[in-house]
Amino acid sequence: MCNGNRIDKQTMKSNKQRRAEIKAHRLERAAALKVQLRTQDARQLSAGGLVPGMAMADKSRLAHYNTTFGEVPDFYLDQAYTCRDCGAKEVWTAKQQKWWHEVAQGSVYSHAVRCRACRQARRALRDAALRNEGANLLGDEVARLRALATTEKPTADALAQVEAALQSKWRSLRVVAIEVMGQWGGPRQIERLQAFAADRASSYGTWEREAANAAEKALARRAEKDREC
Incomplete structure (x- = not known):
């Protein structure tokens, strides 16, 4: 032994x-x-x-x-x-x-x-903290928002939730809202994404620059999805 x-x-x-x-x-x-x-x-x-x-x-x-x-x-x-x-x-x-x-x-x-x-x-520290009740508020909000992307045609309530998320204090939640708009597609959503993307001239670190990057990604994925269809 x-x-x-x-x-x-x-x-x-x-x-x-x-x-x-x-x-x-x-x-x-x-x-x-x-x-x-x-x-x-x-x-x-x-x-x-x-x-x-x-x-x-x-x-x-x-x-x-x-x-x-x-x-x-x-x-x-x-x-x-x-x-x-x-x-x-x-x-x-x-x-x-x-x-x-x-x-x-x-x-x-x-x-x-x-x-x-x-x-x-x-x-490990983050996972331990998230086990506390209410600690993962942002994660819960993100999960609810991402679930909206599974619907082919957004309802009035879903559109309202995305608009509310775009006004959130959390940038990450706003980015997810932009991603959801890309998943939905449609003339109105594409127009909004193009408006975000057009503001790429903003300085690094600003929300406008981050939104432009997120919108460009969403538009690229939308175009790829449309080609597959």
Whole structure:
């Protein structure tokens, strides 16, 4: 039994060491890519094929971000960062970025700020807080609003709820209201979304800019849905 425990501890230690080695390798690779980018265009890095720490972007999945400023990436590169909470050195890999932007549809302007352990700790604290009665008021409001999108033709009550949500103090609820309008479609809803999208010239961080981004996404998804039909 003692020998078995000693073997298990050795295996665990070996696995821990292996993870540390992988992390160190990724940090070195990200640092090397950063140095290379100082002397050559990123596109030259993949001239002979993909290099380690690089993943090509699927621009069709990022079309709703396309603007005249060219923010949509051609590819992703490993990025080193420092965890905001614990200060650990981490790497946001190119593959993780590709999943985040193209599958989870995270903003192309976002980037990793916390390590996995700190993200899990924050999630556990949030889940514990939400178990308290009434703690998830915003979540309940969002769920009710999203349920309205399942109706093909909005009722007067549903339209009133969306209008009320657009006046909410919570920006996230307003964004969901815009998404619901996109799900409904229809001339009136499309006109409203186009009006939101037209205000993209507003400064970063303002509600008008956030609404414009949300409306552009909703219009793109609506157009894709209409094509499928």
